[in-house]
Every structure is written in C-alpha cells, then in structure tokens.
Amino acid sequence: MKNLLKFLFVFLALSLAITSCDDDDDDNRNPEITNLELGSGHDGDSRNNATAYPGRDIHVAADVFAKNKIEKVVITIHEEEHHHAGTKAEGTEEWETTVEYKDYEGQLNAKFHKHIDIPKNAEPGDYHFHFKVVDKQGLTTEVNRELKVLAKKK
Structure with a gap:
C-alpha cells in the first residue's frame, strides 16, 4: 500500500x-495572424489581390489572436527602394504610411477590418506591406506582403 x-x-x-x-x-x-486579406476590392476586383489604385482605398482584413491580449495593430506600407531608380511619373510622389490601431486593445481575438486610403498622387509601383500585432507583454508577430499600386483605373 x-x-x-x-x-x-x-x-x-x-x-x-x-x-x-x-x-x-x-x-x-506570440500573437497569431491568420486569413490576411489585402486588395482593392473595387469594380469586381478581388478583395485579396494585393493591388491598390491611387485615389482609392485598400481593404485589409485578418483574424488576430493574442493569448496576452492585443495591445495594438500596426500597418506600414512603403515603396520598394529599387523600384523606380529615379524615374518618377509626372505628378506622382513617393508614398508611405504607418497607421497604428488601438481599436482592438485588450481583446484576445479580433476580426481586423480596415480600409486605408491611397493618395491620388501616389506613385504606381511595387510596395511592401507590413501587418504587425503587439500584445500586452510586448510580444509581436508580423506578416509581410508585396503590394502593387497600379496606375489609376479608368
């Protein structure tokens, strides 16, 4: 016994x-990012086609899970450094943006869905898209995608 x-x-x-x-x-x-959608979603385009047009917005959606609760979501978009080698279309400007979202702070799970405006004079070309989630303990996860800004749609 x-x-x-x-x-x-x-x-x-x-x-x-x-x-x-x-x-x-x-x-x-670390936080988890799944089902990321990135695209124009206009005029029959796919909402997940990784393209955008100057003067319009781009659809961004994802499922986010953070065991330690979400602190913030940060999206950064910037041009590829070697994409135009000094030749820029007349009337366009290099464009980049960083947007920080606190809407989901304190949540374990979130269905992220936002639209980001692309300026009318944004230079068409190849861009980098970064989607980062930071939790309350400072742990981060980032997903990177290529994004094409195409000449204006007629």
Whole structure:
C-alpha cells in the first residue's frame, strides 16, 4: 500500500510540474495572424489581390489572436527602394504610411477590418506591406506582403 501511495504522490507531483510549465510557455506565445486579406476590392476586383489604385482605398482584413491580449495593430506600407531608380511619373510622389490601431486593445481575438486610403498622387509601383500585432507583454508577430499600386483605373 505504501508503494502505491508513493507512486500516486510522485505521479501527481510530476503532473502538476508539467502542467505548470505548459502554462508558462503559453504566456510567452506570440500573437497569431491568420486569413490576411489585402486588395482593392473595387469594380469586381478581388478583395485579396494585393493591388491598390491611387485615389482609392485598400481593404485589409485578418483574424488576430493574442493569448496576452492585443495591445495594438500596426500597418506600414512603403515603396520598394529599387523600384523606380529615379524615374518618377509626372505628378506622382513617393508614398508611405504607418497607421497604428488601438481599436482592438485588450481583446484576445479580433476580426481586423480596415480600409486605408491611397493618395491620388501616389506613385504606381511595387510596395511592401507590413501587418504587425503587439500584445500586452510586448510580444509581436508580423506578416509581410508585396503590394502593387497600379496606375489609376479608368
């Protein structure tokens, strides 16, 4: 009987230790970003075609999960550095933006959905799109995509 009690005690102690370690690991889990959509969504275009047009907006949607609750979502869009090598279309300007969203602060799960305006004079070309989630412990996850800004649609 003593051996059975010792075995049960050791088994319970090990179970508690393993469970405690698992919880600690979960607290250090980075936020998750899934189902990211990036696209113009205009005039029959796909909402997930990674294209945009000057003077219009771009649709951005994603599912976000943060075990430690969301602090903020940051979107940055900037031109590829080598994309035009000094030749710029007349009347256009280099464009970049960084937008920080606190709308989802404190949530574990969020269905992110925003539209970002593209200036009318944004230079067409290749851009980088960065979607970053920061949780309340400062852990981050970032998804990067290529984005094409095309000449105005007629």
